[in-house]
Amino acid sequence: MTDSYSSRLETLDRTGNLRQLSEIDPQGGYLQRNGISMLNLSSNDYLGLADNEILKTEFLQTINSRDCRFSSTSSRLLTGNYPVYTRLEERLARLYDAESALVFNSGYHANSGILPAVTDSRSLILADKLIHASLVDGIGLSKARCIRYRHNNYEQLERLVFENAKQYNHIFIVTESIFSMDGDESDLPRLVALKRQYPNVYLYLDEAHAFGVRGLHGLGCAEEQGVIGDIDFLVGTFGKAAASVGAFVICSNKMKQYLVNTMRTLIFTTALPPINLEWTLFIVNKIYDMQARREHLDRIAHRVREALNPLNGGICSSSHIIPYILGESERTVDMAIRLQREGFYLLPVRPPTVPPGTSRLRISLNAECSDTDIERLIHTIQHLQQSL
Ligand code: PMP
Numbered sequence: 001m002t003d004s005y006s007s008r009l010e011t012l013d014r015t016g017n018l019r020q021l022s023e024i025d026p027q028g029g030y031l032q033r034n035g036i037s038m039l040n041l042s043s044n045d046y047l048g049l050a051d052n053e054i055l056k057t058e059f060l061q062t063i064n065s066r067d068c069r070f071s072s073t074s075s076r077l078l079t080g081n082y083p084v085y086t087r088l089e090e091r092l093a094r095l096y097d098a099e100s101a102l103v104f105n106s107g108y109h110a111n112s113g114i115l116p117a118v119t120d121s122r123s124l125i126l127a128d129k130l131i132h133a134s135l136v137d138g139i140g141l142s143k144a145r146c147i148r149y150r151h152n153n154y155e156q157l158e159r160l161v162f163e164n165a166k167q168y169n170h171i172f173i174v175t176e177s178i179f180s181m182d183g184d185e186s187d188l189p190r191l192v193a194l195k196r197q198y199p200n201v202y203l204y205l206d207e208a209h210a211f212g213v214r215g216l217h218g219l220g221c222a223e224e225q226g227v228i229g230d231i232d233f234l235v236g237t238f239g240k241a242a243a244s245v246g247a248f249v250i251c252s253n254k255m256k257q258y259l260v261n262t263m264r265t266l267i268f269t270t271a272l273p274p275i276n277l278e279w280t281l282f283i284v285n286k287i288y289d290m291q292a293r294r295e296h297l298d299r300i301a302h303r304v305r306e307a308l309n310p311l312n313g314g315i316c317s318s319s320h321i322i323p324y325i326l327g328e329s330e331r332t333v334d335m336a337i338r339l340q341r342e343g344f345y346l347l348p349v350r351p352p353t354v355p356p357g358t359s360r361l362r363i364s365l366n367a368e369c370s371d372t373d374i375e376r377l378i379h380t381i382q383h384l385q386q387s388l
Pocket of ligand 1: 105106107108109111132134176180206208209237238239246247
């Protein structure tokens with residue numbers, strides 16, 4: 001390894017920003033690491049389904065050996081497009097009362113592939129400052145011009161749309177519904193009202209952290225806020241609340257056909273194994289009626305937000321993702337270690353994932369957390385906070 005790589009690693013280490021892979025063994029709402037059991041507050045398994053024995057057993061009973069395939073053997077455009085893709089996509093389209101759904105290998109594939117496919121040099125992308133890295137990479141691969149607007153600053157966004165609408169063939173507003181690091185939300189009715197004023201403005205919404213969690217049937221914030229039909233590209237992922245893998249976009253028939261013909265991260269990759277799609281379809285059907293889990297998650301999230309939002313210097317979560325901002329990376333790492341010793345598996349989130357000076361612990365609640373777990377968490381944080 002050359003000196004430049006080593007010195008970069010040393011710098012990361014010195015500033016508390018070195019990342020490492022650590023092995024964990026999940027057990028229900030808990031996990032084991034180095035023989036220690038901790039409450040899992042770091043996974044995206046928001047409904048607490050990934051380790052659910054009842055669901056796993058039921059699923060395995062429904063699956064026959066023909067459907068039990070562990071490889072799709074090629075891209076969807078070659079021999080990888082098994083019938084379960086059609087069943088899953090038809091089910092999703094029906095749930096959203098939409099023309100079409102298209103399934104991808106991951107949210108990263110979806111977000112890094114759709115924008116390059118649908119934009120060209122006569123397109124403008126207006127993207128929230130805090131969008132996920134997968135969207136940033138998609139923008140980087142596209143030929144469009146991009147302007148990042150200040151986080152959730154709709155006055156600035158409205159001005160940008162107004163100033164540019166006539167100069168570009170298409171404008172894409174790109175945002176998340178629940179933001180992955182701050183846990184705050186977009187105002188979807190306001191974004192919809194804005195896009196409706198212009199025939200060439202499209203709304204691209206990443207619901208990765210809301211799918212399964214929000215809305216009466218878990219379809220996301222667009223369901224909750226009654227705007228599903230107004231979102232041009234509604235992206236959801238299966239690797240979080242749906243306890244599976246993959247992603248989807250809800251869109252028009254024409255757009256689906258266009259993406260199948262142009263989207264490199266769909267065309268040039270081996271399709272998901274059919275067994276994963278079977279599990280996804282099974283879970284998507286179950287999630288529809290999991291209101292009790294969603295309500296419990298909402299209740300405990302409310303309780304944690306009440307305790308932590310005041311400590312966060314203006315960053316104000318409104319969801320089940322609640323940051324605990326500590327500022328400098330070393331301080332954040334130190335607090336993560338202390339909380340892990342107390343039995344809470346929390347991890348430091350540091351630059352470049354978040355802006356410098358806003359290193360944090362990202363508390364990612366799930367429906368398996370009990371009220372007692374939550375009270376103990378709040379009490380422990382408040383106690384440790386006093387010693388900072
Ligand atoms: N979008 C957002 C907002 C995310 O947080 C993530 C992953 N954390 C992704 C997309 C990527 O999804 P996936 O993990 O399925 O690649």
